[in-house]
Amino acid sequence: MTDAAQRERLLGRPLPSVSYRLLVDQDGAAAAQEALAVAQRHLRQVTLADRSPEDVAAAHARVDAAARAVDACYETIVLTALPLVGEVTTESLIAAHPPTDAQMAAAKTDRDKARHAGEEVPPWPAWNDATFRPALLAASAQTAGMSEQDWAVMLGERMSAGEVRGLWAACVAINLTGRAAEPVVLPKGWTRTSS
Structure with a gap:
């Protein structure tokens, strides 16, 4: 790396930051966690039963939707x-x-x-x-x-x-x-x- 490129990278560096996730919907989180657990169990069953690729894809989509519902119960605070x-x-x-x-x-x-x-x-x-x-x-x-x-x-x-x-x-x-x-x-x- 040239001195000029290193200088550019150093001067372009943003200030450090860290994320903190804060639960804002406790009741929703409990229901969403349960739905996620059910979706994950269903995915394991579908995978072990050697189902069709469409069934496996649907089970993955259900897990992804449940995970998004869990994430929606939190706010991420970015501290810089x-x-x-x-x-x-x-x-x-x-x-x-x-x-x-x-x-x-x-x-x-x-x-x-x-x-x-x-x-x-x-x-x-x-x-x-x-x-x-x-x-x-x-x-x-x-x-x-x-x-x-x-x-x-x-x-x-x-x-x-x-x-x-x-x-x-x-x-x-x-x-x-x-x-x-x-x-x-x-x-x-x-x-x-x-x-």
Whole structure:
């Protein structure tokens, strides 16, 4: 690859993104999962019975339709990493949502208790969870068309604790955690020491 081609590929690279599937129709999902299981059993029976190609194709079509019905019960939220520079960055959001005095006082109490108990001392809060999480989600999941207020309602009233943890972990992974496409393996002797 030429230097120019590599430069083009690097400069044309989009920001990293990750998808998170969120169940939005629980009742429909239960019925759709059951229909999918029935369709899959029927496909196995048709395949084992050595039926005609038309019967097998019809059974495959039934499984595909049932799988689409299951997928329709979910919304996929695409989270895209924020750039390092610009109007809205992860750092600018952190700065805009500092921990409250009450959160800092609670953290101080928790840290003192841990220190006196000989346990690992928890870190100081880096931001106000109640406002930073919705802000980062709104900035990262722009295709969802959700505002900070919408995300605050979702996180506080429309999602389970496990769903909130899963979505937040995906958001943190794309914005706040060091990422590498592949593990870096350095060859033996890659460093030179001058004598």
